[in-house]
Amino acid sequence: MKIKLIIEYDGSQYSGWQAQEGQRTIQGELERVVSDVVHEKITLYASGRTDAGVNARAQVAHFEIGENFKFNRFQFLGSVNFFLPDDIIVKDACVVGDDFDARFTVKKKTYRYYFYVSRFERPLFAKFLRVNDNVSVDLMREACQYLIGEHDFKSFVARKSGKTNFVRTIYDAKILDFGDDLFAFEITGSGFLYNMVRIIMGTLIKIGTKKCAPNAMKEIIDGKSRASAGKTVSGTPLVLFSVDYGE
Amino acid sequence: MKIKLIIEYDGSQYSGWQAQEGQRTIQGELERVVSDVVHEKITLYASGRTDAGVNARAQVAHFEIGENFKFNRFQFLGSVNFFLPDDIIVKDACVVGDDFDARFTVKKKTYRYYFYVSRFERPLFAKFLRVNDNVSVDLMREACQYLIGEHDFKSFVARKSGKTNFVRTIYDAKILDFGDDLFAFEITGSGFLYNMVRIIMGTLIKIGTKKCAPNAMKEIIDGKSRASAGKTVSGTPLVLFSVDYGE
Secondary structure (H helix, E strand, O other): OEEEEEEEEOHHHOOOOOOOOOOOOHHHHHHHHHHHHHOOOOOOEEOOOOOOOOEEEEEEEEEEOOOOOOOOHHHHHHHHHHHOOOOEEEEEEEEEOOOOOOOOOOOEEEEEEEEEEOOOOOHHHOOOEEEOOOOOHHHHHHHHHHHOEEEEOHHHOOOOOOOOOOEEEEEEEEEEEEEOOEEEEEEEEOOOOOOHHHHHHHHHHHHHOOOOOOOHHHHHHHHOOHHHOOOOOOOOOEEEEEEEOOO | OEEEEEEEEOHHHOOOOOOOOOOOOHHHHHHHHHHHHHOOOOOOEEOOOOOOOOEEEEEEEEEEOOOOOOOOHHHHHHHHHHHOOOOEEEEEEEEEOOOOOOOOOOOEEEEEEEEEEOOOOOHHHOOOEEEOOOOOHHHHHHHHHHHOEEEEOHHHOOOOOOOOOOEEEEEEEEEEEEEOOEEEEEEEEOOOOOOHHHHHHHHHHHHHOOOOOOOHHHHHHHHOOHHHOOOOOOOOOEEEEEEEOOO
16 A cells, blocks of 8 residues: 655755654654554655755655555544654645656656845845845846756766766746745756756856856756856755646 | 934844843844944834834834944944844945934834645744635735724734824735745734734634624724734734835
8 A cells, every 4th residue: 555645844954855874854754753653664755855954845755554554644644743843744645556656657846946136144034045136037037948848967967966867858947036036946847866956056146147148058058067057056945846746 | 423224134033122131132132233333332213113023124223323423334234244143134224314213204114924824834834824724815805905094903902002092094905925825914004003913913814714704804993992803913924024214
């Protein structure tokens, strides 16, 4: 029997999703609490790992449990959320067919990276990335279009990634404006490489601050070299916004 | 010589604006740091106090200092912000005429109260007020119109307030929608009574959850009785958004 979970978390107090000996992780907390509630040691499989500090609005994970487990949605959500720390919540849970796999059946994922434009740090936006006010958000907006489509994103992967296939499809990439100089870069794709959103965001800042032109994004993609892209920005302003299984 | 300051703060770690013996307050921190920077013991006068936990995006305050003080905006902002804690920042400072008074020459103030609609607590919105998903934001929106105009707001003042004149003018009152079930009640008025925004917000929730109809807002205003209004909601989701001196 497979149970699918939708999870929201503030990742700022955690060493990322993946369970690691001696570290406080989202997976670690969830596996401990869910195992206690279902009286069986379970393993969680997420749509993907999130790094240290990274948040999720709707991470998806599944676990397997014996067929004779009596699943009661309200009882399960109530018990799990009662025992979880305040910065993690299971928003929903349901039984899914054996063909569902939180990691391998993902169709699309959407991330948001929150940033604000200001000459100085703003206490009300402490969790978000500050970008100096010499930035042009319009140039960043223009650069976003070059991300859309199927591309080899080798320029935007952390060097320590073990991956060899860097081709991913980006369905949408845009800048959202929340007013009061608060923005988010929102990107939807078939999948993302290690640190990919954070490196793209660093590159957008390079473009927004006129260190290169918007169409440099295309050249950086085509060049397939990590060195030409921007730096890896902080994980704290990043949110895994949604995961789509094409249901 | 009068200096006007624009201040942003996250109030969650403070016992409000007003300096109090043995308490950590916004005024206390600012007076200590500004006095050190200008080498003179100064007193700050704000547009109004904010309660414990309440935030400001653009609080305004002024202080007086001897005429021979050499004011350099960049030097002043740099020094003050270097020594202030991370959750308080002086966004701007300028010399103003003697007729300016941060408290007594205010024309309009705008507050925002952030809330989200959800069956459960959301880690990403931990600072905001949760309203259960049986609420109708449209009913709250409808009730807002009765607030606009000149009214006696005696129903919306904390009983311990020492005030006797409860007449205030509300220029605008509305619900902003930020997406993902996050909203803010935004209200602009000539001035606000102690706890007034928080009690109006509590009343809007009563209306949104159908404990009374939208036009009950008018009856509650006319009744001039604190007992008929809603409860005083938490201060943490409240932001003093702007202060307007008609300049």
